[in-house]
Amino acid sequence: MLTDIQEYKSRIKNVLIRKDEIDKKLAEYGALITREYEGKPLLVVSILKGAFVFLADLERHIDIPFETGFMAAQSYYEGTDSSGEVTITYDLTQDISRYHVLIAEDIIDTGRTLKKIVEMLKERSPLSLKVITLLDKPSRRQVGFEADYTLFTIPDKFVIGYGLDCAEYFRNLPYIAEYDTKE
Ligand code: IMP
Ligand code: MG
Numbered sequence: 001m002l003t004d005i006q007e008y009k010s011r012i013k014n015v016l017i018r019k020d021e022i023d024k025k026l027a028e029y030g031a032l033i034t035r036e037y038e039g040k041p042l043l044v045v046s047i048l049k050g051a052f053v054f055l056a057d058l059e060r061h062i063d064i065p066f067e068t069g070f071m072a073a074q075s076y077y078e079g080t081d082s083s084g085e086v087t088i089t090y091d092l093t094q095d096i097s098r099y100h101v102l103i104a105e106d107i108i109d110t111g112r113t114l115k116k117i118v119e120m121l122k123e124r125s126p127l128s129l130k131v132i133t134l135l136d137k138p139s140r141r142q143v144g145f146e147a148d149y150t151l152f153t154i155p156d157k158f159v160i161g162y163g164l165d166c167a168e169y170f171r172n173l174p175y176i177a178e179y180d181t182k183e
Contacts, residue, residue, distance in 0.1 A: 002169050009028070010064065013180040016159060017152055025151040029132065030061020033102065042066035043099035045092065047141070050106030053163035053171065054134045058104060065147055069094050075113045086116045101126040106163050107135040110146035135159065135176070
């Protein structure tokens with residue numbers, strides 16, 4: 001458990017993406033989604049937990065009727081290292097064959113989580129299936145996977161904030177920062 005405030009603050013190395021930069025992109029992509037899905041039955045699916053902050057803010061920039069769904073996947077961690085395995089711990093409750101589905105993810109790292117989720121959802125025959133990700137670390141990819149929409153491409157650094165965690169902490173930071181591993 002992390003309770004020491006000095007220790008907590010000392011782990012936030014430097015801000016990589018400021019809140020105002022995030023807000024600008026959210027407005028841009030919210031408008032794009034609004035145009036693209038107007039008149040279509042849309043289900044926006046958030047992959048928990050990391051995407052909950054991104055999704056909540058993005059949704060407030062979408063100006064058409066749509067539904068929200070949740071899925072949870074666990075791919076991580078021992079600290080900042082990927083375990084390589086992906087488990088779906090919570091599944092959608094909607095029958096997606098009646099919807100255009102837009103998956104919102106926090107970050108694409110090895111690509112394993114989204115590859116698995118996309119394969120799984122395609123079998124359920126949605127009207128269409130696209131992926132929007134807040135962050136992409138293309139240099140870390142282990143399996144072929146590309147998002148349809150990427151807000152920010154970042155270098156190979158472990159990041160925290162705006163929904164992203166390290167050992168469940170730091171999700172509340174309003175910006176995206178580099179995590180200090182102190183190695
Ligand atoms: P992938 O399956 O390797 O693409 O990993 C995706 C998941 O790993 C994301 O949904 C995050 O939960 C986690 N992850 C990957 N990189 C980072 C990072 O830099 N900070 C925090 N979580 C990360
Ligand atoms: Mg995580």
